[in-house]
Amino acid sequence: MITMEGICKSYRIAKRNAGLKEACKSLFHRENETIEALSDVSFTIEDGEMVGYIGPNGAGKSSTIKILSGILTPDSGSCIVNGRTPWKDRIAHVREIGVVFGQRSQLWWDIPVIDSFELIKEIYSVETHDYHHNLEELTEMLNLKELLRTPVRQLSLGQRMRCEIAASLLHNPGILFLDEPTIGLDAVSKLAVRDFIKKRNREYGTTVILTTHDMQDIAALTNRVILIGKGRLLLDGTLDTLRQQAADLEGGEPSEELDKIVAKLYRGLDIL
Amino acid sequence: MKKYISFFKIRFQVGLQYRSASIAALTTQFLWGIMECAAYRAIYMSSGMEPPMEFSALVSYIWLKEAFLAMFNTWVTTDGDIFTVIMNGDVAYELCRPVSLYRMWFAKSVGGRCATAALKCVPIIAVSVLLPRPYRLSPPRDLVAFCFFLLTLFLGLFVTVAFCMVVYAITLFTISPQGLRAVLTGAVEFLSGAVIPFPFIPQPVRGVLELLPFGSMHNVALRVYSGSLAGGEMLRAVALQVFWIVALVLLGKAICRTAERRIVVQGG
Numbered sequence: 001m002i003t004m005e006g007i008c009k010s011y012r013i014a015k016r017n018a019g020l021k022e023a024c025k026s027l028f029h030r031e032n033e034t035i036e037a038l039s040d041v042s043f044t045i046e047d048g049e050m051v052g053y054i055g056p057n058g059a060g061k062s063s064t065i066k067i068l069s070g071i072l073t074p075d076s077g078s079c080i081v082n083g084r085t086p087w088k089d090r091i092a093h094v095r096e097i098g099v100v101f102g103q104r105s106q107l108w109w110d111i112p113v114i115d116s117f118e119l120i121k122e123i124y125s126v127e128t129h130d131y132h133h134n135l136e137e138l139t140e141m142l143n144l145k146e147l148l149r150t151p152v153r154q155l156s157l158g159q160r161m162r163c164e165i166a167a168s169l170l171h172n173p174g175i176l177f178l179d180e181p182t183i184g185l186d187a188v189s190k191l192a193v194r195d196f197i198k199k200r201n202r203e204y205g206t207t208v209i210l211t212t213h214d215m216q217d218i219a220a221l222t223n224r225v226i227l228i229g230k231g232r233l234l235l236d237g238t239l240d241t242l243r244q245q246a247a248d249l250e251g252g253e254p255s256e257e258l259d260k261i262v263a264k265l266y267r268g269l270d271i272l
Numbered sequence: 273m274k275k276y277i278s279f280f281k282i283r284f285q286v287g288l289q290y291r292s293a294s295i296a297a298l299t300t301q302f303l304w305g306i307m308e309c310a311a312y313r314a315i316y317m318s319s320g321m322e323p324p325m326e327f328s329a330l331v332s333y334i335w336l337k338e339a340f341l342a343m344f345n346t347w348v349t350t351d352g353d354i355f356t357v358i359m360n361g362d363v364a365y366e367l368c369r370p371v372s373l374y375r376m377w378f379a380k381s382v383g384g385r386c387a388t389a390a391l392k393c394v395p396i397i398a399v400s401v402l403l404p405r406p407y408r409l410s411p412p413r414d415l416v417a418f419c420f421f422l423l424t425l426f427l428g429l430f431v432t433v434a435f436c437m438v439v440y441a442i443t444l445f446t447i448s449p450q451g452l453r454a455v456l457t458g459a460v461e462f463l464s465g466a467v468i469p470f471p472f473i474p475q476p477v478r479g480v481l482e483l484l485p486f487g488s489m490h491n492v493a494l495r496v497y498s499g500s501l502a503g504g505e506m507l508r509a510v511a512l513q514v515f516w517i518v519a520l521v522l523l524g525k526a527i528c529r530t531a532e533r534r535i536v537v538q539g540g
Contacts, residue, residue: 011536066364066537069367069368070367070368071364071367071368071537072536072537073533073534087533090367090532091370091371091372092370094367094368094369094370095370097368099365099368101364101365103361104360104361104362104364104365105362105365106362106365106368108282108286109353110286110289110290111282111285111286111289115282115285116282118278118282119278119279119281119282122274122275122278123275123278123369123370123371124370125274125275151289
């Protein structure tokens with residue numbers, strides 16, 4: 001179970017205008033702006049739930065994932081994942097979670113994928129039997145057979161992404177945080193990844209939290225959607241709630257196309 | 273422990289991946305070694321003073337320094353991947369591992385250094401024992417000296433890695449390693465005796481240098497091999513190495529712990 005209670009986090013950002021003069025000026029005087037990345041965010045997620053976490057660029061989605069995975073300490077508020085505070089008990093906490101950061105890589109750039117997998121097996125002390133069983137299943141579902149022996153630097157983005165997802169699941173985590181996992185995937189891979197996440201959730205009861213800009217991911221995977229904008233939690237409900245809210249805001253017929261609904265919401269709630 | 277050994281292993285595998293880079297580096301180091309020997313030979317022949325080190329001991333010092341250079345490097349691209357993950361934010365993944373960041377990086381660094389050194393020391397030593405007389409690498413003074421050479425070599429490696437870990441931990445705050453690296457490149461080279469072996473440096477500067485952590489890096493092992501450091505003086509040097517390992521590890525861990533709480537992995 002995951003509970004977040006009044007989580008706040010702010011960043012200080014040094015800002016300046018363009019140009020050499022401005023750059024020199026900033027050597028002596030910095031203008032800092034404090035940005036509330038998250039203010040008073042609270043929610044609860046039960047075991048086995050699949051939740052879509054959406055919001056416009058810079059809304060605070062990644063910050064939330066970072067806090068949940070224990071690599072960012074919030075300014076205030078409490079967060080309990082399986083009875084632990086992630087940033088206080090990092091090592092015990094991360095053993096039970098799997099994380100995919102769509103923008104980053106956990107695979108060793110120079111050597112074949114399978115070497116990275118073997119390392120992950122050791123890091124998480126996965127039993128050899130379980131590891132082979134998992135690897136086989138992942139290889140088949142994500143179609144990795146041809147990729148495993150290739151050095152990571154020679155994979156395309158989508159191929160690498162599939163390997164990244166597999167790498168995050170080798171230790172059978174009970175909770176999975178996916179930060180834009182479908183970036184760069186072709187249609188076939190996208191469907192494969194979605195099926196795969198669904199199957200994982202069905203068979204192992206894996207809790208999944210997913211951030212994405214691809215509304216089809218949300219529609220295919222999640223019943224519950226949490227909408228965040230400018231660091232505030234604005235909506236927590238089903239896709240139908242989302243539709244309804246959009247219709248209420250703008251009036252008129254509820255639109256069918258998800259992207260349009262979301263765009264309406266972002267504009268209507270003034271969070272862009 | 274097994275986990276950390278596997279970091280060592282994978283870093284070793286990366287080290288074996290690029291063959292042409294190794295060959296290129298090997299050539300450079302080999303030519304550099306010959307040049308250094310020749311330069312010192314000119315100094316020995318032209319000056320009337322009593323040399324502080326036998327020429328054969330100096331030649332051994334130079335060849336072994338080249339052979340094990342990768343173990344004691346505090347500059348170039350050794351551990352470049354640690355700087356890279358800090359700069360590009362992949363450190364986020366490193367923090368998602370159920371391992372201590374400090375120990376993981378320590379193991380990686382030791383692994384990478386040993387891999388590179390293992391690849392390079394064999395050809396360099398093989399060639400340098402076959403060179404004509406004055407430039408030849410001589411055998412160790414005796415068996416005891418050789419055993420102490422191996423011991424101090426690894427102690428020196430740990431001092432170097434423990435020192436670098438302090439640098440990496442600081443980099444977690446500064447993000448860009450450029451400043452620190454620029455200072456270190458020149459300073460550590462000189463302070464560790466890689467440019468001029470310690471016996472050539474006059475007192476009292478030499479005494480100070482020997483006490484600094486940099487003096488506990490490769491200086492000890494290379495001088496033990498040829499017998500330029502022996503007996504009580506050698507044991508004192510070993511004790512000092514152990515002291516610096518403990519001190520630098522404690523310091524590095526403390527900075528790392530603060531950093532883990534304070535760092536913000538930027539970007540999406």
